[in-house]
Amino acid sequence: MMTHALHTILKNNNGIRCYSSSMGPPSLRNGGSLNNNIRDLLIGCLLGDAHIRRTKDNRSYITFEQTTKHEDYVRDLHKTLSEAGLSLSEIKYYTRKDDRHDSNNTSIYFKINSTSELNSIADLFLSEDNQKIVPLEIENYLSPIAMGKWICDDGQLVKNGGITLCTDNYELEEVELLISALSNKYGLRCTIHFKKGKNGNIYHRIYISKNTFNLLKPLIVDHVHPSFLYKLHMSPR
Known part of the structure; x- marks a missing residue:
């Protein structure tokens, strides 16, 4: 676990x-x-x-x-x-x-x-x-490319706007860490949604509000596969 x-x-x-938040771990630099x-x-x-x-x-x-x-x-x-x-x-x-x-x-x-x-x-x-x-x-690693690929994998369309990241395999503390990172890096307003699986387990998901998600979209759209652009409320170009 x-x-x-x-x-x-x-x-x-x-x-x-x-590590220094401005530099990141040396092993990746x-x-x-x-x-x-x-x-x-x-x-x-x-x-x-x-x-x-x-x-x-x-x-x-x-x-x-x-x-x-x-x-x-x-x-x-x-x-x-x-x-x-x-x-x-x-x-x-x-x-x-x-x-x-x-x-x-x-x-x-x-x-x-x-x-x-x-x-x-x-x-x-x-x-x-x-x-x-x-x-x-x-x-330090939530670049637009990383965000685009993460949304390809875990993003879920929200009809009324915004997006949900299906972080079902993460523990609550990890979800809170991710929310803090998203807020600090991109100014995203996030809340935790709780989803009950058919097995009875409770999973923690991240909802990004419509208004702040709209600010993120232009940064990541080029890094989202065309088949997943619907998650951004966009059509394939």
């Missing part, structure tokens, strides 16, 4: 990931061949549905999975990452049960094969026991 990982960092923030745009893309996806893991030989890999109705988006990600020079698996399909909603989903999947180039991102998003966490300094 993410709660333990987050609490461990909070209790030790004098010595762990306590220097070294490695990933360009800034690709790093931002990966960070946005990791805030959403992607997962990162370490291997025993000190490498890291990232997996991407969506339902098949988002196949165009996944294939576009695969193409972008392949053109960036990353080693990728082939795209695969399989059926997975979603316990949150008591349903079976046919998924499309691929991964970035293990490489030391991803270690700096793994250090950011993984605890020492390999559990995915929200970094305390996430505000």
